Amino acid sequence: MAETLRVLSTLALRGAVHSLAGRYEAAGGARVEADFAPTLALLDRLRGGEGADVVILTREGLDEMAREGRVVADGCVDLARSYVGLAVKAGLAHPDIATEPALRAALLAARSVAFSRIGASGILFAQLIERLGIASEINARACIIPSGFTAERLVTGEADLAVQQISELKQVAGVEIVGPIPRELQTPAVFSAGRVAASSKAAQSDRLLRFLASSEVAPVLRESGLEP
Structure with missing residues (x-):
């Protein structure tokens, strides 16, 4: 059975993540189990100790989590711009x-x-x-x-x-x-992803981050209403 990565993502990426998760698993990656909520709600959940492997937040939210040591600063990637x-x-x-x-x-x-x-x-x-x-x-x-x-x-x-x-x-x-x-x-929101510091699946999480930041996902992001 494929390993499962838990992803907490802002609602803005729901369509893209659902599309990309299947492609990633089909290409030999881990199974992605994703939960979606607004960034501010996810920040509260992470501060409350909820477990996850990868988080997708606004860039500002991800930077907050990195400063607090909840997300590994090295390896954070910008994914998309949104209007x-x-x-x-x-x-x-x-x-x-x-x-x-x-x-x-x-x-x-x-x-x-x-x-x-x-x-x-x-x-x-x-x-x-x-x-x-x-x-x-x-x-x-x-x-x-x-x-x-x-x-x-x-x-x-x-x-x-x-x-x-x-x-x-x-x-x-x-x-x-x-x-x-x-x-x-308006100023476009930038959505970014990072690995949760407490995750026990560092290598698998980093592989998923590399996939999400790769050029091959750009068409899916555009189709979902985002700018890579």
Whole structure:
């Protein structure tokens, strides 16, 4: 039976990790058992002593874990860059969000906007609506979720627009990506991976890290909505 590596990963990489895990095992690598949550939740779990072999977090989160000695600093690798975007329920009109004024108007016109409370995209969005001067209007009718996929609230009809990393929006069936928030209004998140210091499977974990950082995984990352 193939050895199993436990991976804790941010939600933004769920689609890519699911696709890559099967390829890795088929090529003779260890079986990957992955669990997904927002970075801030994963940081709490790691600090609480939860075991894992490899973690995929925002670069800032991974650096925190390395400083605390929970992740081996040598060997950490950057995997992908990710932008925050908007989605609507499939079949509905796509609002214009190409410019700052157009985005502001689209957000104000929405009956409700779904975003996450602790994910990187939710933190960015909360700062963005403050910058746009519409925080009170948007928050008054927002659908704020503690974790998970915001686009699910489009399918249930609880929101007209969903905000999240594009790779996360793409995980939900029945929705359509409108596009990224204008890039001048956001700083892309960088997602990175490292080996957990307490892992007893150092060699196997490092092999997986090399695979995840290799050029052969780039098409899978792009397909999932990420930039290698």
